[in-house]
Amino acid sequence: MPVAKPESSDSRVIAHVDMDCFYVQVEQRKQPQLRGLPTAVVQYNEWKGGALIAVSYEARKFGVKRSMRGAEAKEVCPQIQLVQVPVARGKADLNGYRSAGSEVVSILSRRGRCERASIDEVYLDLTDAAETMLAENPPQNMEKIDEEALMSHILGLNNEDGSDVKENVREWINRHNADHRDKLLACGILIVAELRMQVLKETEFTCSAGIAHNKMLAKLASGMNKPAQQTVVPSSSVNGLLNTLPIRKMKQLGGKLGISLQTDMGVNTVGDLLQFPEEKLQERYGINTGTWLWNIARGISGEAVEGRLLPKSHGSGKTFPGPRALKTVPAVQHWLNQLCEELSERLCSDLDQNKRMAHTLTLHARAYKSSDSDSQKKFPSKSCPLRYGTGKIQEDAFNLFQAGLREYIGFYGVKTQGSQYSGWGITSLSVSASKIVPIPSGTCSIAKYFHGQSLDNVNAEATLLLPPGVHSGSECYSELNSPKAEVDFPKEESWIEDTVPDLDLQEQKDLSSSLSKTQDGFTQDISPSSLSGTEGCLEQNQNKQERYMTKVEGQFKSEYKERKGKRVKDKGTGTPSILELFKSYNPYPFGSSLSQELKKTAQGTDARLTIEENEVGKEEKPMHGSSSRDEGDGRREVWSYNIDEIDPTVMDELPQEIQDEIKAWVQPHKWRPYNNTARRGCKISHYFSPTKNS
DNA sequence: ACGGATAAGACA
DNA sequence: TTGTCTTAT
Numbered sequence: 053m054p055v056a057k058p059e060s061s062d063s064r065v066i067a068h069v070d071m072d073c074f075y076v077q078v079e080q081r082k083q084p085q086l087r088g089l090p091t092a093v094v095q096y097n098e099w100k101g102g103a104l105i106a107v108s109y110e111a112r113k114f115g116v117k118r119s120m121r122g123a124e125a126k127e128v129c130p131q132i133q134l135v136q137v138p139v140a141r142g143k144a145d146l147n148g149y150r151s152a153g154s155e156v157v158s159i160l161s162r163r164g165r166c167e168r169a170s171i172d173e174v175y176l177d178l179t180d181a182a183e184t185m186l187a188e189n190p191p192q193n194m195e196k197i198d199e200e201a202l203m204s205h206i207l208g209l210n211n212e213d214g215s216d217v218k219e220n221v222r223e224w225i226n227r228h229n230a231d232h233r234d235k236l237l238a239c240g241i242l243i244v245a246e247l248r249m250q251v252l253k254e255t256e257f258t259c260s261a262g263i264a265h266n267k268m269l270a271k272l273a274s275g276m277n278k279p280a281q282q283t284v285v286p287s288s289s290v291n292g293l294l295n296t297l298p299i300r301k302m303k304q305l306g307g308k309l310g311i312s313l314q315t316d317m318g319v320n321t322v323g324d325l326l327q328f329p330e331e332k333l334q335e336r337y338g339i340n341t342g343t344w345l346w347n348i349a350r351g352i353s354g355e356a357v358e359g360r361l362l363p364k365s366h367g368s369g370k371t372f373p374g375p376r377a378l379k380t381v382p383a384v385q386h387w388l389n390q391l392c393e394e395l396s397e398r399l400c401s402d403l404d405q406n407k408r409m410a411h412t413l414t415l416h417a418r419a420y421k422s423s424d425s426d427s428q429k430k431f432p433s434k435s436c437p438l439r440y441g442t443g444k445i446q447e448d449a450f451n452l453f454q455a456g457l458r459e460y461i462g463f464y465g466v467k468t469q470g471s472q473y474s475g476w477g478i479t480s481l482s483v484s485a486s487k488i489v490p491i492p493s494g495t496c497s498i499a500k501y502f503h504g505q506s507l508d509n510v511n512a513e514a515t516l517l518l519p520p521g522v523h524s525g526s527e528c529y530s531e532l533n534s535p536k537a538e539v540d541f542p543k544e545e546s547w548i549e550d551t552v553p554d555l556d557l558q559e560q561k562d563l564s565s566s567l568s569k570t571q572d573g574f575t576q577d578i579s580p581s582s583l584s585g586t587e588g589c590l591e592q593n594q595n596k597q598e599r600y601m602t603k604v605e606g607q608f609k610s611e612y613k614e615r616k617g618k619r620v621k622d623k624g625t626g627t628p629s630i631l632e633l634f635k636s637y638n639p640y641p642f643g644s645s646l647s648q649e650l651k652k653t654a655q656g657t658d659a660r661l662t663i664e665e666n667e668v669g670k671e672e673k674p675m676h677g678s679s680s681r682d683e684g685d686g687r688r689e690v691w692s693y694n695i696d697e698i699d700p701t702v703m704d705e706l707p708q709e710i711q712d713e714i715k716a717w718v719q720p721h722k723w724r725p726y727n728n729t730a731r732r733g734c735k736i737s738h739y740f741s742p743t744k745n746s
Numbered sequence: 747a748c749g750g751a752t753a754a755g756a757c758a
Numbered sequence: 759t760t761g762t763c764t765t766a767t
């Protein structure tokens with residue numbers, strides 16, 4: 053799985069910050085009387101006291117471990133305080149921890165590019181901050197060094213017995229004859245110490261950190277001195293560190309690959325890997341993994357810190373172990389509804405707070421079949437385009453489940469009535485939303501042009517696609533709850549004012565907050581301030597964006613002219629017209645522009661217009677691709693075409709501002725990176741889904 | 747009758 | 759591209 057990336061020749065300063073028993077800290081902040089006591093967070097309570105998912109360091113002293121049951125924990129530590137994870141809709145609700153994690157991220161992202169690695173871990177690229185400090189205010193001869201920094205652990209620093217440890221650290225940091233790399237790390241120490249103190253002051257949470265020249269080493273170091281301490285890995289200490297390190301301790305080697313290295317290759321420590329030539333490792337594990345292994349044995353890891361403060365997907369799931377397995381379709385539907393409710397709520401918050409929309413809904417399930425030839429078979433996961441609105445998500449998820457179930461049961465499946473036992477059981481269910489992209493912000497003529505659209509009737513794909521990582525404002529530093537990320541959803545005076553989608557009440561409720569917040573005011577232009585400080589991020593996200601746009605384009609190959617002709621003929625106008633297409637295919641247009649982002653990021657080449665449609669008048673089927681009945685019924689059609697293939701007479705029919713915008717897209721030379729061979733896609737797209745009033 | 751709920755990424 | 763698999767916390 054791991055893939056080797058070439059390590060840049062530059063010496064980076066990378067930190068990995070890891071919250072100490074995070075869920076426990078969150079609960080202790082809520083109930084301060086628990087501070088200092090052996091505490092654990094458990095989820096669910098019925099069965100053996102619930103499962104421990106976080107254990108305080110006080111409790112660890114008693115031998116309490118994660119993955120113990122509450123009852124076991126009580127045995128080894130009778131005084132232990134067990135706090136239950138909140139339950140909502142019959143399932144564990146982790147939102148409190150998610151938002152606490154966001155608090156931390158917003159602080160840690162202040163000094164450089166920040167990657168949210170999990171709910172309680174981040175990577176930081178502090179290279180620029182460290183270089184700047186080194187140039188302007190070097191730690192050498194700094195009279196006062198932060199107490200927290202002096203507490204750092206520096207790998208390889210020989211602290212002889214009796215010597216003042218802090219004094220040694222001070223000397224290391226101040227060392228005048230250090231090489232550039234160590235001086236950078238010294239700056240990293242100071243910066244991370246300060247960040248950690250800010251986290252403590254502003255959130256009351258402690259964390260541990262590793263500081264090194266790459267992510268792998270930083271991650272390794274952050275776990276070496278916990279809790280509430282930081283560890284530095286000077287390059288001179290790398291060999292010694294890795295030489296005796298058990299191979300399974302390395303990230304990515306804790307599973308089957310690590311086992312294979314041990315059992316098949318006799319590799320027990322990272323040092324043992326050194327004797328294998330790269331080619332041998334590639335032979336055994338493939339090109340990518342082989343090279344990756346060869347590199348990590350030498351402490352080489354080139355992975356960049358992605359500038360991403362927000363999760364890339366949201367999921368909601370629950371297990372139904374053993375006897376609790378769901379054995380009827382109505383039971384499954386009930387739980388799916390609960391999961392979808394939670395998911396929908398989180399999607400709305402994300403839209404609200406981060407101005408992003410998800411494009412894909414996926415259902416996962418685990419199932420068993422009693423007595424069948426292939427009871428080993430896995431329940432297939434299924435996905436479909438994601439439509440916003442709780443009811444829609446529930447409906448789509450249920451359809452996905454049914455499609456999966458039919459496939460799972462297979463030929464021998466027998467139809468049974470009602471709640472009758474049918475030979476299968478669902479032991480886990482989850483729904484997730486992925487392909488989350490920012491909805492455009494800033495003024496955009498197209499957004500203004502197509503306004504009045506209710507989100508509920510819009511498939512998420514109906515918004516113009518922005519590549520991941522390209523955000524409004526300065527992404528790296530303000531992605532999280534950015535106050536700048538205002539979206540202009542057009543208000544009144546819609547050009548199609550008379551076509552207001554009819555929503556059911558629930559769905560209106562679902563979206564009301566998102567809509568109200570997004571409806572105020574337009575941001576006329578991109579302010580210089582919002583552009584400052586983003587250069588590194590833009591560069592960093594370039595490749596991703598390119599890949600994404602290419603993918604989108606590839607997906608939507610189509611025959612515009614043919615379709616256009618057909619549709620137009622159907623309408624009997626005889627004149628090809630984008631406007632006609634919009635009107636006839638989507639009574640509730642919504643769209644917006646990529647152009648601001650494209651210009652800002654110096655991305656994009658030839659724009660590509662895409663129009664998607666759903667066939668009307670048929671029952672909606674969310675299935676895509678592999679569904680057994682996705683052909684010919686209600687399947688969405690997607691068209692796209694190159695802008696430069698657009699008939700100019702069609703262009704003429706668009707309002708001037710739209711024409712201007714499209715023309716801007718078609719001038720790639722202004723902002724196209726020279727090495728960019730991929731064609732870029734843009735979508736002025738929308739499509740509607742028939743609303744079923746439920 | 748289990749670690750549960752979530753994530754991310756690689757690969758076919 | 760979807761679906762599967764691996765890894766991690």
